[in-house]
Structures are given as structure tokens and as C-alpha cells.
Amino acid sequence: MDFYKYCLIVCMSITLFVGCKQKKKYHDVAAKEVVQPQTDAIADILNFQKELNEEYRNPETSPLPDRFRKDFVSLDFFEPDTNYIVTAKFTRTPEALPFLMPTSTGRNSKEVVYGILSFSLNGKNHKLEVYQNEELIEKEGFEDYLFLPFTDRTNSEETYGGGRYIDLKLPNSDQMIVDFNKAYNPYCAYNKKYSCPLVPSVNALNTKILAGVKDFKKGKK
Numbered sequence: 240m241d242f243y244k245y246c247l248i249v250c251m252s253i254t255l256f257v258g259c260k261q262k263k264k265y266h267d268v269a270a271k272e273v274v275q276p277q278t279d280a281i282a283d284i285l286n287f288q289k290e291l292n293e294e295y296r297n298p299e300t301s302p303l304p305d306r307f308r309k310d311f312v313s314l315d316f317f318e319p320d321t322n323y324i325v326t327a328k329f330t331r332t333p334e335a336l337p338f339l340m341p342t343s344t345g346r347n348s349k350e351v352v353y354g355i356l357s358f359s360l361n362g363k364n365h366k367l368e369v370y371q372n373e374e375l376i377e378k379e380g381f382e383d384y385l386f387l388p389f390t391d392r393t394n395s396e397e398t399y400g401g402g403r404y405i406d407l408k409l410p411n412s413d414q415m416i417v418d419f420n421k422a423y424n425p426y427c428a429y430n431k432k433y434s435c436p437l438v439p440s441v442n443a444l445n446t447k448i449l450a451g452v453k454d455f456k457k458g459k460k
Contacts, residue, residue, distance in 0.1 A: 277321050284319040284420040291423065291452070302426035302433060315453040317397075323419035323450035327358035327367075329410050337373065343401070343427045344434035348372060353385055356415060361446045368442055369407060383409040387417070388438040391448040399428045399454050402438035422451030429455055 292313050294300045301308050331354045339347035353371040357364070370386045390402035403422040407415065425435035 280321045281319045287421050302429045317450045325358040327356040327415050329415045330355045341437045342434045389442045390438050391444040393447045399424045419448050419450040
């Protein structure tokens, strides 16, 4: 499934950004706003969950320490909810300068704010920055990769305290579909050997995102 797990190269040596894996789970981006039939959307979310569980069971791709992986059955997910699939306005930020994003191990990842996502959710208007790693996009398979880290009001309760990530693709229009059902935990939520980008404070959502992966401590091991 591939988590950017922000596998940022940035994840440096042993930890590619977020749990650094070679594959990444990308969201489809529509050139025009397309209403996806709810049944198709639910099937897509369930497939995401299935693939993520397969990745975590596989010793070659799992971030889980062996003591957890050997008995691993499934991560704990919120029930699929199409209310958490939003069509965001995408505003490019071509003048943004690269900056150093801190990680959980004190290292830094060189990022640039590629654009701003504006959308409505749970009766409120929100904005999130989406990032691009200049070094990572030189790697095969990551040429169109964008990284969306965020925190919300479920953190340290239903979900991991450090926030979650979503993988996105470069848009081909001024709109982007963001499916919060595909939010996943950074690898350092499972294994401290990984170096994971810390969510910038500007990407703190003042609402509960009751979608995606829950805190591993509450999950099924």
C-alpha cells in the first residue's frame, strides 16, 4: 500500500520518512469534480485497508517489530465514511522557499510548500499545506508525489498523538480529492527506529477526523 509513509527519503537511511516504503498509496485526482458513487468509494476505502494490513503483515514491508507482527491481524480503522472525502480547492504556491521540516529523531527533511488545500468539513472551513520533497521526486515512482501531514482533535484519544499522513498526487486542475479514510500513522507510531516528519502547526485541524487509521495501542495486534 505504501505509505509515504512518507517514506521520505527524508526518512533517512533507516527511516524513510514516514515509514519509508518503496510503494506509496496514492489518491486518484480528478481533472474535474466527479461524484464517485458511494458504493465505489466504500469499496476503494476497504481495498486501502486490505492493502495496508497486507503490508503490515509482510516482514519485508512491515514497520512493526517482530513481537507485534507475528500475531498481527489488522490495524484498527474507523468505519468507512464518505463524509470524509472532500473536494478541496488547490492553490499552487510557486514562490514558496524550501524549509527544514523537523522529524521525530531530530533530523530535518528539506521540504517545500507545493500548494494550499481549502475545503469544508464538519461545518467548518479548513486549509492545509501540502508538501513536496525535492530529493524524493527524483526517485522512480515518486515523481508526482505530494505529502499531506495533519493533526486533528482525535489525536492522543482515538488516534496517534503525533498526527497522521495522507499520500497525494500532483493535481492536473485547481481541485484535489482528499480522502481522510486513507489517513495512516507514521511508522514511528509503531517502531521508534523510524524517523518521521513532525506535522507543522499550520496543519492542525480544529475538528475531529473520525476516519482512517486509529491509534495502534487501540488496534488489533
